[in-house]
Amino acid sequence: MPPRRRVTVLGAGSWGTTFAKILADGGSDVTLWARRPELAREIREAKRNSDYLPGINLPLTVTATSSLAEALAGAEMVFVSIPSQSLRDNLAAIKPLLPSEALVISLMKGVEKKSGLRMSEVIELGLEIDRDRIAVASGPNLALEIAKEQPTAAVISSQSLETAQRVAMVASNRYFRSFVNVDVIGTEFGGVLKNLIAVAIGIVDGVGYGENTKASIITRGLAEMTDFAVAYGAHADTLAGLAGLGDLIATSSSSLSRNNTAGRLLGQGYSFADVVKSMQQTAEGLASVAPILELAAAKGVDMPIVRQVSEVLAGTLNPRDIAPHLTTDSDEPQGERTIDGRKNTGGSAFWRPFKRAFNQLRDGGRSSSRD
Numbered sequence: 001m002p003p004r005r006r007v008t009v010l011g012a013g014s015w016g017t018t019f020a021k022i023l024a025d026g027g028s029d030v031t032l033w034a035r036r037p038e039l040a041r042e043i044r045e046a047k048r049n050s051d052y053l054p055g056i057n058l059p060l061t062v063t064a065t066s067s068l069a070e071a072l073a074g075a076e077m078v079f080v081s082i083p084s085q086s087l088r089d090n091l092a093a094i095k096p097l098l099p100s101e102a103l104v105i106s107l108m109k110g111v112e113k114k115s116g117l118r119m120s121e122v123i124e125l126g127l128e129i130d131r132d133r134i135a136v137a138s139g140p141n142l143a144l145e146i147a148k149e150q151p152t153a154a155v156i157s158s159q160s161l162e163t164a165q166r167v168a169m170v171a172s173n174r175y176f177r178s179f180v181n182v183d184v185i186g187t188e189f190g191g192v193l194k195n196l197i198a199v200a201i202g203i204v205d206g207v208g209y210g211e212n213t214k215a216s217i218i219t220r221g222l223a224e225m226t227d228f229a230v231a232y233g234a235h236a237d238t239l240a241g242l243a244g245l246g247d248l249i250a251t252s253s254s255s256l257s258r259n260n261t262a263g264r265l266l267g268q269g270y271s272f273a274d275v276v277k278s279m280q281q282t283a284e285g286l287a288s289v290a291p292i293l294e295l296a297a298a299k300g301v302d303m304p305i306v307r308q309v310s311e312v313l314a315g316t317l318n319p320r321d322i323a324p325h326l327t328t329d330s331d332e333p334q335g336e337r338t339i340d341g342r343k344n345t346g347g348s349a350f351w352r353p354f355k356r357a358f359n360q361l362r363d364g365g366r367s368s369s370r371d
């Protein structure tokens, strides 16, 4: 019998632990690295992670250790699921221990605050490995729902299609389906940007506004996400798929979302400092607002919703005033050539996937779709 595949997940929080279960239920032997020895012991001996996934039983093929060297030895693939702002420091410790052929996959949805770099870029620089060995995973993936084996899908993206396919095969099981693409920029930015829009949704929810306001923010938020990502080289289709719209819907609708929850507290009048203090888990959106606005400014992309989130965080905008500011600052008349007040030249990247979907429907679904 061939030896079973050995893969490693770094980070035993809610997503790292859930992903370990996904991989084990897909047939791999999984080692989970928890930085706290007592948590590693609980996972290893009781097959439970009561801090992050209370009530969930982990498969017998998940083990855990607090030793990074033990976790990485012999790993074919290394999945990384720690807070984005801590990645750089951890890579320094991982680098000398990483098996020479191992693939590295980011499960994280943030950008590095000090550099504005995406997680796959930080990994490439920090580990000095070829981009073909790096992949990212993103999609509508609220950890607790998946830990309860409620079905969902994700996108695995790598510059190398072969790498994406290898990872997708390993990260698939009866309740988790992985699609592939080669648009790493779109896939990663989709995950980062939906967090910011989810904070905005949480804010208006906390204020007490209803479904019209939320629908307006989701729709226009997706346009902002798409404009931004396309300016950085993403394909607009990616943002209309699981890693964009799919994740935006999941995160904006669920009280399981930490970003949404952080927003709701802000909308209820708590200060940014109070919200940070009260969050027991990672809400990536809070740290990504500033670098994303800087990146947007560098490309001349207007992001009114994200800007208002940053003003609420800074305490300079009353959460109640977020909705009337949904319009852009543009003085352009709102005529035939605009869509919801945004410029529409007829070739707008945002609308291209929808036009393509329409054309596919018209030609009887003969063209293929990506996810």
Ligand SMILES: NC(=O)C1=CN([C@@H]2O[C@H](COP(=O)(O)OP(=O)(O)OC[C@H]3O[C@@H](n4cnc5c(N)ncnc54)[C@H](OP(=O)(O)O)[C@@H]3O)[C@@H](O)[C@H]2O)C=CC1
Residues within 6 Å of the ligand: 011, 012, 013, 014, 015, 016, 034, 035, 036, 052, 081, 082, 083, 084, 086, 090, 107, 108, 109, 110, 141, 142, 143, 144, 280, 281, 282, 284
């Ligand atoms: N939860 C979800 O539904 C999803 C989350 N993600 C993404 O996954 C990433 C991780 O999030 P998630 O698991 O939810 O976060 P959690 O807050 O649940 O867990 C964070 C984990 O990282 C560890 N950690 C914290 N600080 C450091 C550090 N400085 N160095 C090393 N490890 C550290 C924590 O250890 P300790 O317990 O010891 O503090 C814990 O194991 C984020 O980027 C998030 O956006 C993506 C999809 C879904």
Ligand SMILES: O=C(CO)COP(=O)(O)O
Residues within 6 Å of the ligand: 109, 139, 140, 141, 142, 143, 195, 198, 247, 250, 251, 256, 257, 258, 259, 260, 282, 283, 284
């Ligand atoms: O990324 C997620 C769902 O896809 C999890 O969202 P939160 O980090 O807001 O909980």
